[in-house]
Amino acid sequence: METIIIIVFLAGYLAITLEHNLKIDKLIPALAMMALLWAIIALTHMDVFNVNTELRQLEPTHLEEILLHHLGKTAEILVFLLGAMTIVEIIDYFDGFATIKGFIKTKSKRKLLWLFSILAFILSAIIDNLTATIVLITILQKVINDRETRLWFAGMIIITANAGGAWSPIGDVTTTMLWIANKVSALQLIEHVLIPSIVCMVVPVLIASRFKAFKGNIESDVSKLEESKSKYGATMLYLGLGAIVFVPFFKTVTHLPPYVGMMLSLAVVATFAEIYSNSKFTMSNVDGEGDDSVGHHSPVHSSLSKIELPSILFFLGILLAVAALESLGILFHYAESLNEAIPNTDIVVMLFGVGSAVIDNVPLVAASLGMFSEPMDSPLWHFIAYSAGTGGSMLIIGSAAGVVAMGMEKIDFFWYLKKIAWLALIGFVAGAITFVFLRDFILNA
Numbered sequence: 001m002e003t004i005i006i007i008v009f010l011a012g013y014l015a016i017t018l019e020h021n022l023k024i025d026k027l028i029p030a031l032a033m034m035a036l037l038w039a040i041i042a043l044t045h046m047d048v049f050n051v052n053t054e055l056r057q058l059e060p061t062h063l064e065e066i067l068l069h070h071l072g073k074t075a076e077i078l079v080f081l082l083g084a085m086t087i088v089e090i091i092d093y094f095d096g097f098a099t100i101k102g103f104i105k106t107k108s109k110r111k112l113l114w115l116f117s118i119l120a121f122i123l124s125a126i127i128d129n130l131t132a133t134i135v136l137i138t139i140l141q142k143v144i145n146d147r148e149t150r151l152w153f154a155g156m157i158i159i160t161a162n163a164g165g166a167w168s169p170i171g172d173v174t175t176t177m178l179w180i181a182n183k184v185s186a187l188q189l190i191e192h193v194l195i196p197s198i199v200c201m202v203v204p205v206l207i208a209s210r211f212k213a214f215k216g217n218i219e220s221d222v223s224k225l226e227e228s229k230s231k232y233g234a235t236m237l238y239l240g241l242g243a244i245v246f247v248p249f250f251k252t253v254t255h256l257p258p259y260v261g262m263m264l265s266l267a268v269v270a271t272f273a274e275i276y277s278n279s280k281f282t283m284s285n286v287d288g289e290g291d292d293s294v295g296h297h298s299p300v301h302s303s304l305s306k307i308e309l310p311s312i313l314f315f316l317g318i319l320l321a322v323a324a325l326e327s328l329g330i331l332f333h334y335a336e337s338l339n340e341a342i343p344n345t346d347i348v349v350m351l352f353g354v355g356s357a358v359i360d361n362v363p364l365v366a367a368s369l370g371m372f373s374e375p376m377d378s379p380l381w382h383f384i385a386y387s388a389g390t391g392g393s394m395l396i397i398g399s400a401a402g403v404v405a406m407g408m409e410k411i412d413f414f415w416y417l418k419k420i421a422w423l424a425l426i427g428f429v430a431g432a433i434t435f436v437f438l439r440d441f442i443l444n445a
Contacts, residue, residue: 001044002330008036009325016318017359020397027310030317037324038067048327058329070323076180076259077173077319078312083262084170087240088131089303090273094230096237097135104143107217110209113156116140117205120157121164121198124401126241129165129172129389133157133401137408144218147409152213154409155420156205159393159427161401163201166389167193169248169258173315173400174365174388179248180258181369183381186248192382195438200390200431204423232276236269243269273299318363326370335371349383350432353391357398361388379439386435393424 012033019026041048041063048066049058091097100119106112116136123132136157144150165171169179169186178184208214230236243265250261277299325331342348356364365388374380392399396406396416405411 001040001046002328005037005040005325005328006330008033008040009321012036012321013359013363016363025310027314027317030314030321032317034317034321034324037321041324041328046328049329049332050327058332066327070320070327073181074316074319074323076257077177078315080176080180080259080262081173081312081315082307083259083266084128084244085307086266086300086303087244087269088127089306090269090299091236091240093273093299093303094233094236094276096230096233096235096240097138099234099237100135101139101142104139109149109214109216109218112143112218113153113205113209113214116153116157117160117201120160121201124161124164125168125171126244128170129161130400130404132164133161133405134408136161137405141408146219149213149218151409151411151415152208152211152419154405154411155416156208156423158396158399158402158405159204159420159424160201162390162393162399163197163427163431165401166200166386167197170244172385172389174361175385176258177362177365177369178381178385182376183369183374183378184385185377186252188377189382189385192379192439193386193435196386196431196435197390199434200386200427203430204427207426208423230276236273236276239272240269270300273303315362319366322363322366322370325367331367331370338371345380346383346436349380349387350391352384353387353428353432354394356388356391357394361392361399364388383432383435383439386431387428390424390428390431394421394428396420 012029015022015024015029015033016026040046048061048063050061050066050069100123103119104112104115106115120129120132120136123135127135137154140150140153140157144153162172166175167190169175169184169189175184175189179186179189244262246265247258247261250256250264251258254260322331338348339345352364352368365384368384368388372380392402396402396411396413402416406413406416
């Protein structure tokens, strides 16, 4: 039956990878694959196991128990993401991201390249690389009129946003997964991955800044960029970003799961949003007072309605599908075989990075959680965070930032492959070399 399980998983995985060719949202194969895998396990009464990371062995358990365990772990990630997404949408409700336009004072393309790159690197570490890409490309469309020039900027934003998300526990879904799974701590992740991520950003930008596309000045007048439509825009931007950054500190102090801190941050941001909007609408309208027209004026209600539920359902499907393989012990045995075939784990992790450019990095990291049993803050987990986060930049379909930029600017797959992919590869390799050097000669000296 294990053969059938693997075939179903690979078929679902292939459908997710070929999402754009099949024109089927990837959440559909992810959910179908998850349900079928667990159904096969239940109907055929296959043995399921819990991985004992300390003893490095499999321990038999009951189906209901292991499924509830994995659902709980998955729910922690999904609730965390829901809170973060809602805070970002509340900021956008008040047009808070328009405040970032105030930083744009130059018409020089080279200076703009560095400005957008640094903004992408910093923003993605706070609000995640996907949202940072959306925000910056929206601003880019108002700053640069020439489409060809805009494509180059968008390509560099993808590289730098992914690099920025890799070193922060809240900057990328994969690093959030590792953080929530207690594989990395916030401070150790930053200490080990920040400098390699900076190298991964700086090297491609340095090379690209010499290209013809980034010489000269832009034609539009940046001084005429409109200000935030709301007088509370800047306040809500800084409050929202501060609330998200607060979450790692909350976890460190209380030792509670990150989603608890994110819910507290959401409550604080939502409170100020309701006060500033002068709306009397409440999130739980028990008495049925007020109608929909009143409700839609609430920033919280409006923000919740804009949450990307397809992404949440995709994560639910893919994480529980990978959990099925883990529960059968397939990932555990695969990891043993992989270690025998390739004793050097650095090569294995870099292959993970290359693989994340071809297929989604979320299932790759989810698989790694079941494959490796290294303790918390092992250099292996930090290297996985770096590779999975930055490797996806090598193909435009290899990361959420790339896919959303592709949609917003209609970037051609082969244009990106020819113009940007090699820059992403150089940055990825340069950062990986930096990571290994720091690990072997400085941090562990």
